[in-house]
Amino acid sequence: MWQFAGREVLAAIIGAALFIVLDVATSFAHIPAFQHVSFHPAAVIPMIVGVIFGPWAGLLSGLAGKIMGDLVTEQGFWPWWGLGYGLMGCLPGLAWLSLRNYRRVRAILTVEGLLVLGAAIGMGLASVSEVWVSHISFAETVKTYFVPEFLSNTATGLMLVPALMIGYAAIRESSFFKV
Numbered sequence: 001m002w003q004f005a006g007r008e009v010l011a012a013i014i015g016a017a018l019f020i021v022l023d024v025a026t027s028f029a030h031i032p033a034f035q036h037v038s039f040h041p042a043a044v045i046p047m048i049v050g051v052i053f054g055p056w057a058g059l060l061s062g063l064a065g066k067i068m069g070d071l072v073t074e075q076g077f078w079p080w081w082g083l084g085y086g087l088m089g090c091l092p093g094l095a096w097l098s099l100r101n102y103r104r105v106r107a108i109l110t111v112e113g114l115l116v117l118g119a120a121i122g123m124g125l126a127s128v129s130e131v132w133v134s135h136i137s138f139a140e141t142v143k144t145y146f147v148p149e150f151l152s153n154t155a156t157g158l159m160l161v162p163a164l165m166i167g168y169a170a171i172r173e174s175s176f177f178k179v
Contacts, residue, residue: 008053012053012058012064019065022042023042023065024069026040043157044164046089051102052165061086065082080125080129083122083126088119090118091115091121092157102169103169108165111161119153119157123146
């Protein structure tokens with residue numbers, strides 16, 4: 001049920017690598033009026049890895065991808081943000097336990113609900129860490145970090161994850177990939 005073997009480990013590694021590439025490629029795309037927050041399409045990677053390969057793969061692809069991406073872009077070592085992005089992959093990955101048809105509206109809505117929950121919890125945890133790491137007030141943390149990160153990552157995920165789910169279903173069902 002909660003397997004984490006060769007296929008899932010490989011998916012987590014590839015997901016983390018894709019996250020790093022997208023993170024580096026878009027690290028310059030800051031959201032106007034929010035100095036510390038950038039547009040982050042890389043956030044979709046742990047979400048879809050979790051949905052397709054399970055919660056552990058989603059957690060590790062987000063965790064490792066964000067930490068390594070921050071190190072590569074010289075933003076420092078921020079493990080709480082890595083954990084936050086990992087949770088954004090883990091929670092939608094819970095749908096993997098029951099998903100059989102990635103094209104069904106119910107499956108897509110379930111994933112999107114878990115995606116919003118994962119973004120709220122993940123970005124909430126990461127943002128709250130700034131209270132003691134950066135020594136700023138809770139209100140400032142919510143305004144400066146949580147709101148823009150949550151809205152940006154949620155909007156990106158809500159748009160791209162369903163399309164990727166449908167694309168994955170088409171690939172999986174094609175005769176070329178059937179074993």
